[in-house]
Amino acid sequence: MFRLNLKIALRNLWRNRGITAINVGGLAIALAAFILVTMYFTYETSFDKSNPNYKNVYVVGVSYPEFKTNYIAAPFAKAIKQTYPEVESVGLIKEGSFELTIKNGKNTLFTKNILAVDYNAAKILNIQPENGLTKPSGEVERLNYLSKESMQTLFPDKKDNKPEMVGYGASNSGITVVVAGSIRSNEHSNFVFDGISLAAELGEHDNYDMNDYSIFLKLKPNVNVANLEKKITDLYRYELLKNNTSKKSTAELKAISTFLDPLSNLHLRPKAGNDMPYKTLIALSVLGFLILVIACINFTNLSIAQAANRAKEVGVKKVMGAYRSQLTLQFLTEIFIQCFVATILALILAELVLPYFNNLFQVGLSIWQVDSDLIWQLPLILSLITLIAGIYPAMVLSGFKPALVLKGNFSTSKQNSWLRNGLLVFQFCIAVVFIIGLLIINSQLKYMRSQDVGFNSSQVVYIKNLTLFNNPVKFGSVSFNPVRDRLLKIPGIKSATVASFIPGGQNGINSYEVNASKANIDFVNVDFDYFETLDIKLKEGRFFLNTFKTDTINSAIINESAVAKYSIKNPVGQTIRGCGIDYKIVGVIKDFKTQGFESIVQPTIYTIKDPCGSYKTQILLKIEENKMADALAALKAQWPQINPKDGEDFRYEFLDELYGKLFKKQEQLQSVFFAAALLTIFIAILGLFAFAKYITNGRIKEIAVRKILGASDVQIFKLINSSFFIMVLIANVISWPIAYILTKKWLETFAYRIDLPAMPFVSSALITILLTVITVSIQAKKAVKANPVDALKYE
Structure with missing residues (x-):
């Protein structure tokens, strides 16, 4: 039975290869975008998940009336550990304040971030030297480690992991340090470093005025974090008052509180920081999902549009004893074949686009990884899109009544017609939102580039200095x-x-x-x-x-x-x-x-x-x-x-390039919306092209009669375009409030922004209407120019 279904499916797909190509092509493009987004989403949401303590690690932050920060005084770490038994371990980290030059002969390494880490923090954050984690003896001793990449730069021929002597600073500085070995620097972590300076303890001689450390806590299982936050706030106020080094009044201390931020928050939405990466990820994920939805809608629409061509086939099979479940399985097989081919093409497209995607988001994603989540995600996606795009058309096609279709009385029901129109409107709704979003993002970025920022970074050189x-x-x-x-x-x-x-x-x-x-x-x-x-x-x-x-x-x-x-x-x-x-x-x-x-x-x-x-x-x-x-x-x-x-060691950067990095996330969002707008419009137009072809073919006799009765070509073009024009107009009217709310919320993330303009909304309507008229008219031209005799000679 399966072989028979497969043969019938392949024959039908080949017979309608034009529509099949549109279906498979549109779905492949959408799937390629969705695969890239899925890979990026998985990457961004799995930072530090390799840490066995992932769910129980928190950073201690401080909330002041004006701002929040993760930087705090070192002595507070010991106070927390001594006071609260629910805290299993407390560790300290101090980031390097400037680049450090390390030398081995002629080999020079410019380190951007050497982390000072105490032994407990290394255990909490799973920072593991290649030779194993060893606790330094005494207060003074530091064990210095460099990442594998850094060691390779300094010692290109090194095969072992033995300690090495290196020079710090200029060749004439005379400062030498022993590097105890290499250490794994996990790029998929919030703690990326060129090297580690490991101490038994940190900040022993610091006071509460020196807020330049990060405190990490490993909590015991099932701790009430909200309750612990309140207790740590009370302790922090007490410590500030007791030490009296901050010289803050009681009223000022009451305005200060602490918070615990889980390790899972630090990369995308830290409490003390910018959550723009999280918003960008959510926007990108929604865009990827909507593009796939549009492709599935196309698939459903075209399958329903072809119902009339398959009606007699269904009627004959039912008369011969075929069950509805068997027919449903047959149509789902056809749809599965198309989805499978689309998935293969999508992987090829994604591989071709991946270098540009990696460059845009500064990541190193790869499709062909043994441990990639894509191995289980792709079969799941393939099954889902087969069901989403195919279950309704399969039910419609398998539900025809034999007596009616064999008499020639079959016609697509009003319900199916309403559904097709509704899906087409929904497609264009999404496309309109993307177009408006793209135009408003462009306007905001143009405003940011053209506005006077109050200083001139042009021709200013920033020299990196020790x-x-x-x-x-x-x-x-x-x-x-x-x-x-x-x-x-x-x-x-x-x-x-x-x-x-x-x-x-x-x-x-x-x-x-x-x-x-x-x-x-x-x-x-x-x-x-x-x-x-x-x-x-x-x-x-x-x-x-x-x-x-x-x-x-x-x-x-x-x-x-x-x-x-x-x-x-x-x-x-x-x-x-x-x-x-x-x-x-x-x-x-x-x-x-x-x-x-x-x-x-x-x-x-x-x-x-x-x-x-x-x-x-x-x-x-x-x-x-x-x-x-x-x-x-x-x-x-x-x-x-x-x-x-x-x-x-002379090193420099241009200040305007450094300042320009502040616009990076918005430029990424602009690129994403540009690609999404193009994809949604392209897929929607593909569907509209095929849909218009079926609608026009179904009205060939009507058009022939109208021409015989004296209708002009312009009148017939107007007739065919009118229904599509109304649907696109409805899509714009529905989309405008949605786009207004979304873009307004996005603009509110800027302290300095444009007023929400009306032109993008008008432009989106003009663009979609113009594209619709052109697409439908191309299909209608053949029917309009045809000889009426050819359409009516069998009547």
């Missing part, structure tokens, strides 16, 4: 003035400065007071010429100047948001207090968007001296455009003399 520049009284720091003097002697360099943070990165946060009003605001430690190098606009007062000696002691510049935050009238000359210093405000700058368009400009203070601040390591140079190449070449040649600590 030297600590700060107040000379601080241990290990040096003055930037001699370096600036040497830099300015190079032709083409217009200005040079150094700061603790650069636009596009995170600023520091501290508590400052103005007229008895206290608040946590951003701070940036800068040097002379910082504002001039970035072309930041002055609103009132002045910039820092070498001619004013007090500028290096207690002068400050604030931005407009800080003025508004403290409600300061006539701010220039007033006092703002922080970190034990009374700063005199000498200038107010206009707000500039350091964090792009998603985050509102934060109140910020800029100072040259800040005992509680960070070291200044970020060197910024403004270089003339026509002298850029020569200036960079001169910098590379002279760098060992200009900045001996970095020596021969």
Whole structure:
């Protein structure tokens, strides 16, 4: 029976190969997109799942009135462990603050992230050196490990995992360190590193003012996390009050709370961070699913449209004794064959597109992996689409009554006609939403690229540097003035400065007071010429100047948001207090968007001296455009003399490229919507093309009669297009409110955004109506130009 069904299925598919090609092609394209989305979804939602402690690991965060952070004081880790028995283990991690240069002879490695990890954190997060995890002895000893890739760079011929001596910093630094071995750096983890500095304990001598560690907890099974959160908040307030190092009032402490963020949240939607990756993933997943739904609708629509051609076949088989279940199985076999072929084609298409997809999302996905979830997901998807796309057409085709169809009285029921029209409307609804979404995303991105961000990153070069520049009284720091003097002697360099943070990165946060009003605001430690190098606009007062000696002691510049935050009238000359210093405000700058368009400009203070601040390591140079190449070449040649600590390791990036990374997620979303809009329109038009062909063929005799009675070609074109025109118009009317709500919610994720425009809604209607008229008219042309005699000669 199966062989017979298979033969009949293949013959029918070949007989209707045009429709079969449209069905299989549309489904293959949609499946290829769905396969890529499924692979990406699986990848993004499985970070750190290889960790056996995955479900019981949490990071401790702190909520302030103005922000949330995962950075906290190291002593609090010990307080938690000693107080709460439900906490099985507590570990500390400290991220590297700058790139570190490691050398082995002529082989040089620039590490971006060396993590300082204590023994407990390594166990909690399943960080395993190749030689096994060993606890360092004593408080001072550190075991240093480098990732396999890093070891390969330094020791390309190394075959064993024995300890090796390496140099830190420039060749003339004289600093050497023993690398104990290699360590697995799991790229599919929130903790990606070039190396690990393993300690028995971390932060033993730190206090509650130094919030630069991450605390990880491993909880015992079945712990009430919400209840533990409340208890940890009470403990944190108590510890701050007891140590009295933060100098916060009781009212301020009540506004501070802690939270526990599970390991499963950290990659996509951390409580202290941006959840845009999660929203992008959800949007991408919905798009992939809807594209597949459209293809399945096409399949269903075309199968029902062909019902009349299969009616007599069904009638004869039923008269010969075939059961409805047998006919249903036969039609499902046909549909399964088409779906199977579409799946094979989809895999080929996905493989061809995968390099572009990986490049867009900066991932390394592969279809042909032994441990890929696709091995079980594909058969499941194939079964589901066979049932979804085929069960209703199979039931309709197998349900014809023999007596009626053999008399020639068969006609497609009104119910089937209504369903076909409804499915076509639904297809275009999805297509319209995608078109509107794409146009609005384009408008927002165009707005972001064209708006003045408040500073000029063009021709500004950011030099990666190891030297600590700060107040000379601080241990290990040096003055930037001699370096600036040497830099300015190079032709083409217009200005040079150094700061603790650069636009596009995170600023520091501290508590400052103005007229008895206290608040946590951003701070940036800068040097002379910082504002001039970035072309930041002055609103009132002045910039820092070498001619004013007090500028290096207690002068400050604030931005407009800080003025508004403290409600300061006539701010220039007033006092703002922080970190034990009374700063005199000498200038107010206009707000500039350091964090792009998603985050509102934060109140910020800029100072040259800040005992509680960070070291200044970020060197910024403004270089003339026509002298850029020569200036960079001169910098590379002279760098060992200009900045001996970095020596021969001159590295730089262009600030505009760094700042441009803030737009990456939105550009990804734009690319995704562009592809989704094209795919949905293409698949919908494919279905419309075949559907219009069947509708037109079914009205050939009607068209012939109308032509004999004097109807013109234009009138017949209008007649055939009218029903499709109405359906597409209905689809637009239904889609507009949906698209309005979705795009409005998306725009609300931006602090600075466009007003929702009307033009995308009008454009979507024009595009879909125009495409519909063209598609239907192409099919109708053959019927309109046909000789009426050919259609009526058998009547």
